[in-house]
Amino acid sequence: MQRVIVNGANGYVASHFINELLVNGYKVDALVRKTSNTTSEQRMKKTLTDINAQVDFKNLEVYNYSLLKKNFSLNPQQLAEIFSDDADFFHFAASLKFKSRDKEEIFKTNVDGTENSLKVFKNNPTTSSRFFYISTAYSCGKTSESFKEDFYRNEGIEHFRNYYEQSKRYAENQVKKYIESKKLNAHIIRLSQVVGNNKSGVTKTNYGIFDFIQKMQKFSARYPNEKIRVKINPDATQNLIPIDNVVDYLMELLNKKEIPVIFNFVGRNAVSNNEIARIVNTMLPVEVVQEQELEKKDLNKLERMIASGMSFTGVYTNTNLQFDTKNLEKTYSLNGNEITRESLHRMIEYFLKQNLKKTEEKVSP
Numbered sequence: 001m002q003r004v005i006v007n008g009a010n011g012y013v014a015s016h017f018i019n020e021l022l023v024n025g026y027k028v029d030a031l032v033r034k035t036s037n038t039t040s041e042q043r044m045k046k047t048l049t050d051i052n053a054q055v056d057f058k059n060l061e062v063y064n065y066s067l068l069k070k071n072f073s074l075n076p077q078q079l080a081e082i083f084s085d086d087a088d089f090f091h092f093a094a095s096l097k098f099k100s101r102d103k104e105e106i107f108k109t110n111v112d113g114t115e116n117s118l119k120v121f122k123n124n125p126t127t128s129s130r131f132f133y134i135s136t137a138y139s140c141g142k143t144s145e146s147f148k149e150d151f152y153r154n155e156g157i158e159h160f161r162n163y164y165e166q167s168k169r170y171a172e173n174q175v176k177k178y179i180e181s182k183k184l185n186a187h188i189i190r191l192s193q194v195v196g197n198n199k200s201g202v203t204k205t206n207y208g209i210f211d212f213i214q215k216m217q218k219f220s221a222r223y224p225n226e227k228i229r230v231k232i233n234p235d236a237t238q239n240l241i242p243i244d245n246v247v248d249y250l251m252e253l254l255n256k257k258e259i260p261v262i263f264n265f266v267g268r269n270a271v272s273n274n275e276i277a278r279i280v281n282t283m284l285p286v287e288v289v290q291e292q293e294l295e296k297k298d299l300n301k302l303e304r305m306i307a308s309g310m311s312f313t314g315v316y317t318n319t320n321l322q323f324d325t326k327n328l329e330k331t332y333s334l335n336g337n338e339i340t341r342e343s344l345h346r347m348i349e350y351f352l353k354q355n356l357k358k359t360e361e362k363v364s365p
Contacts, residue, residue: 002254003085007031007065007072007117008093010047012205013134013194013246017090018044019051020247022059026254029082031065031072031093040064050204067093067113072120083124088254090132091117096207098162098312110167111174118178118186131186132253133175137239137266137323139168139190146322149190149262151176161315179261187259191246192266192323198242198337201346203354209238209276210351212313217355219306220286229303230310232290232317234277237270239321240344245337252332260327268325269338273317279341279348292318 004021006014009030021028032040041062048055063082065072071079095102095109114133121131140147141160154173160166178184195210196203206214219228249265277288299307307314328334 003027003029003087004254005029005031005082005087005089007067007089007091009062010043011092011094012207013191013243014090014092015044015047016051016243016247017250018060019048019055020251022048022055022057023052024251025059027059028061029087030060030062032062033066034064068108068116070116071123072116079120079124083126083129086126086128088130088132089117089121090134090250092134093117094134094168096164098164100163103163106163106167107170110164111170114171114174118174118184122178122182122184129185131175131178131184133171133186133188135172135188135190136165136168137190137192137264137321138165139172140321140323141165141169143321146324147264148324149260149264149327151262162312186261188262189250190262190264190266192239192241192264194243194246195240195339195344196242196347196350197244198339198343198347199244201343201350203347203351205243206351208313208316209240210348212310213276213280213348213351214355215306215309216280216284216286216288217352219302220284221359223302224285226302227287227289228306229289229291229294229299230306230317231292231294231314232273232277233292234272234274234290235320236273236318237320238273238276238316239267239270239323240339241265241267242337242339242343245335248335248337249328249332256331259331263327263331264323264325265328266323266325267339268334270320271339271344275341275344279345283348283352 004026006018008014009018010032018028018030030044032044034040044062045057063074063078065074091114093113095106097106151172154170157166172188175186175188179186193208246265273290277290280288
């Protein structure tokens with residue numbers, strides 16, 4: 001039985017990947033941090049049940065771990081169980097924070113945490129195990145060139161939109177160090193903006209464009225039929241990749257032995273901000289007006305409210321990033337499962353309905 005080890009296992013992409021692994025009979029060791037009132041096993045199983053109510057847990061082992069502690073705070077017996085066979089180790093654990101006040105936490109989790117994972121993996125070797133670091137395509141920073149499936153040197157924060165991007169670049173270079181100096185069998189997988197299921201429309205992430213959409217939904221409920229100007233370049237684009245596409249790529253990766261070091265898992269057809277705004281305007285009682293040159297001093301009170309909530313998404317409203325996908329194309333049987341206007345519409349519709357349902361449940365007696 002093929003074994004897969006996943007840390008940060010209850011995250012959005014990781015949990016969907018694990019669901020597919022279990023459906024296909026893989027043995028999964030999930031490393032999950034417990035909370036003050038929830039065990040790691042409870043957290044993992046609830047996340048998986050939300051994805052698939054019929055999921056079978058017989059091949060799942062869940063371990064409480066600490067990302068930054070020696071040996072993840074696992075005892076020798078647990079380590080021996082996890083690393084008893086050849087396995088593919090996927091490092092998903094990450095901080096998604098981005099503000100300067102959180103810099104220390106971001107770098108501890110994303111850089112020091114990666115270093116510790118590499119140490120744990122290296123110190124518990126098996127013959128043919130592989131280490132996969134899940135990075136972000138936005139480790140490209142503020143580049144105007146095509147972002148190649150290659151390593152780039154560490155740079156100062158002025159070359160990035162936020163500390164999250166910078167920390168992921170630094171973490172990639174930690175992996176590079178282990179590949180070069182310790183001959184580690186390791187690989188980098190860079191994800192662009194992961195959205196919902198392209199086939200079903202089911203969308204359970206509020207990251208990226210869905211963070212913006214969620215804010216507009218809340219706003220329109222309080223101030224219906226308002227016209228809101230936002231500082232967005234309508235011709236700029238967002239690179240979106242469906243969760244089912246990512247999972248398909250990851251599953252196919254497990255059966256490939258000779259693979260490149262770095263993959264850009266990105267959408268091949270970017271989506272314009274104008275298209276996203278058009279869908280929002282048809283589905284919410286609000287009119288989003290995109291103005292690239294809009295200045296803060298010209299905003300009215302309501303527009304300032306929206307602008308203040310776009311501290312993360314706002315820096316991505318004027319991007320037209322280009323990603324090289326040569327390694328992806330030569331390694332995968334690309335299935336054409338790309339975002340379309342229709343599938344994005346289904347995702348946004350599902351997301352809005354689910355948010356509305358949650359709101360109604362909160363206020364119902």
